[in-house]
Amino acid sequence: METKVHALKGGSFLVQRVDPEAVFTPEELTDEHLMIAKTAAEFVEKEVRPSMKAIEAHDFSHSVKLLKKAGELGLLGADVGEEYGGLGLDKISSTIITENMAGGRSFGLTHGAHVGIGTLPIAYFGNEVQKKKYLPKLTSGEWIAAYALTEPESGSDALGAKTTAVLDRDGSHYVLNGQKQWITNAAFADVFIVYAKVDGEKFTAFIVERAFPGVSTGPEEKKMGILGSSTRTLHLENVPVPVENVLGEVGRGHVIAFNILNVGRFKLAAGTVGSCKRVLTECVKYAKERRQFQTPIAQFPLIQQKMADMAIKTYATESIVYRTAGLFERSLRQVHAEDGQTIANAIADYAVECSINKVFGSEALDFVVDEGVQIHGGYGYMREYEVENAYRDSRINRIFEGTNEINRLLIPGTLMRKTRKGELPLLESFQLLQRDLLSFVPPLFDDPAPLEVEAHLLDMTRNVFLMTAGMTVEKWGERLEQEQEVVCGLADLVIALYAMESCHLRAHKALKSRGRDKASLHLDYAQAFIYDAFQEVEQIGRRILAALEEGDALRTSLSALKKLTRHTPVNSVALKRRIAARIIDRGQYITA
Structure with a gap:
């Protein structure tokens, strides 16, 4: 199945307007995509959710059976080529599966760890022998995979790992010693992707089978949420790993680790889309049934405002996830499956977008579940309600796959590296902005076309970033990374x-293809989100400038910022009431 999307370089949205035709949106899903979504959703409803009580009581035999059933349905092999037992689907399809699996609560994590960070290192970076040996068993569900990177003393600092790998005397095996912490699927995984330092310094990836001598796991961790996922410590005591099980090259494990983390960040965001939709549906149902003062609480404007904000966040998350899926689809389709370095480069090009997805999606879901509990009131604090579980499950997402703080630090750092390598003309764009800023006059919009003002606000947001980023680089240069508060603001x-x-x-795109009436909800979502976000853009800009300058210099910079952020607010109350009315009428998140 060929999905039509156009190639865009990672980060290029910061220096140029993007052609709408270059972006994939959920409205372009094909009949095949929709069938895949239906298959995944029905699997969750009919197979997974009836088993949740047992799974969350740590009867993981259900998890193993469900993964095998998912394998039979083709829900484990979307990202694996047909020659290795997979389906070789496009990245849109694998995104759809991840989104819908989120409806299975913590089983979605079990599935995601297996098909994502567990299987993809072999699919992307394994040699032909490794792929033929492991991938058919992983895509069928006969074997289950886990990813073992984190250690007690190396979380965000992955390269600080203490696990060692020493080549034995006859050169046939590496002997691994160490322990890996918080390993998802550890209780029942058959294969672990393990990172260790050869000779104590060469960071390297290994395929480690549970059956190898010296492999064991600790007890289940007692977690706040995601109770239905297995989380244990992996112990490696003199584990002999055949040299044939080195994944990639010795000393190049970081290439695999970091790029698989990029994919993991993106897939995490895809899961948050499904979770946001499910929580919103639960909240609408509850608000229509729950009566106070002889009135369904869904009729109260403040409850409607909450549901509208939840829907708007969901729309934004869904939009960035499928846009990024389209970027990956085009990029990875153009590389040779057997060329690990080319795959790594293709993934790394969108490292910034992956971090954006992870941070935005995890924080959007946290917002949605928090408001969901509030809508439920005291009942939202009770275990028998779905939203209580969702609230606890959501919190880990801001820690998984690199904390949101780490991802925020990575975004400007990655952009600066791309700039130094000549891949992104950030500094040139900043210099052009400096030249034009003095003569810039904010436009007046007497009778704007739909989305015309919003397009201007996007341009101004781009300029606020270029102005503040350029000024910070001018002031601190290579020392910028030490100014973490400012870096996170950027x-x-x-x-x-x-x-x-x-x-x-x-x-x-919806307006162009459907017309104004049929695209009206899209227009409301976009307008509501853009105007709310633009208020935050101005405040962030002010904070950064205040950290950069003082006195007259600060007042001059703030004056320039004021010109860039001058706008007339919209009636967000009316906007959100319209959105809420349509959500309540349909009983769920909708876009049309």
Whole structure:
């Protein structure tokens, strides 16, 4: 199945307007995509959810059976080529599966760890022998995979790992010693992707089978949420691993680790889309049934505002996820499956977008579940309600796959490296902005076309980022990474622009293809999100400038910022009431 998307370089949205036709949106899903979504959703409803009580009581025999059933349905092999037992589907399809699996609560994590960070290292970086040996068993569910990177003393600092690998005397095996912490699927995984340092210094990836001598796991961790996933410590005591099980090259494990983390971040965001939709549906149902003062609480404007904000966040998350899926689809389709370095480069090009997805999606879901508990009131605190479980499960997402703080630090750092390598003309764009800023006059919009003002706000957000980023680089240069508060502020501007633009481009395509009436909900979503986000853009800009300058210099910079952020607010109350009315009428998140 060929999905039509156009190639865009990672981070290029920061220096140029993006053609709507270059962006994939959920409205372009094919009949085959929709069938895949239906298959995954029905599997969750009919097979997974009836077993949740047992799974969350740690009867993981159900998890193992469900993964095998998922394998029979083709839900484990979307990212694996047909020659290795997979389906070789496009990245849109694998995104759809991840989104719908999120409806299975913590089983979605079990599935995601297996098909994502567990299987993809072999699919992307394994040699032909490794792929033929492991992938058919992983895609069928006969074997289950886990990813073992984190250690007690190396979380965000993955390269600080203490696990060692020493070549034995006859050169046939590496002997691994160490322990890996918080390993998802550890209780029942057959294969672990393990990172260790050869001779104590060469960071390397290994395929380690549970059956190898010296492999064991600790007891289940007692977690706040995601109770239905297995989380244990992996112990490696003089484990002999055949040299044939080195994944990639000795000393090049970081290439695999970091790029698989990028994919993991993206897939995490895809899961948050499904979770947001499910929580919103639960909340609408509850609000229509729950009566106070002889009135369904769904009729109260403040409850409607909450549901509208939840829907708007969901729309924005869905927009960035499928936009990024489209980027990956085009990029990875153009590389040779057997060329690990080319695959790594293709993934790394969108490292910024992956971090954006992870941060935005995890924080959007946290917002949605928090408001969901509030809508339920005291009942939202009770275990028998779905939203209580969702609240606890959500919190880990801001820690998984690199904390949100780490991802925020990565975004500007990655952009600066791309700039130094000549891949992204950030500094040139900043210099052009400096030249034009003095003569810039904010436009007046007497009778704007749909989305015209919003397009201007996107341009101004881009300019606020370029101005503040350029000024910080001029002041601190290579020392910028030490100014973490400012770096995170720059990241928030990047995240805001990508999300705002994703909503705008999606609504623009809907308007063009459906007309104004049929695209009205898209227009409302986009307008509501963009205006709310633009308020935050101005505040972030002010904070960064205040950290950079003082006195007259600060007042001059703030004056320039004021010109860039001048706008007339919209009636967000009316906007959100319209959105809420349509959500309540249909009983779930909708876009049309």
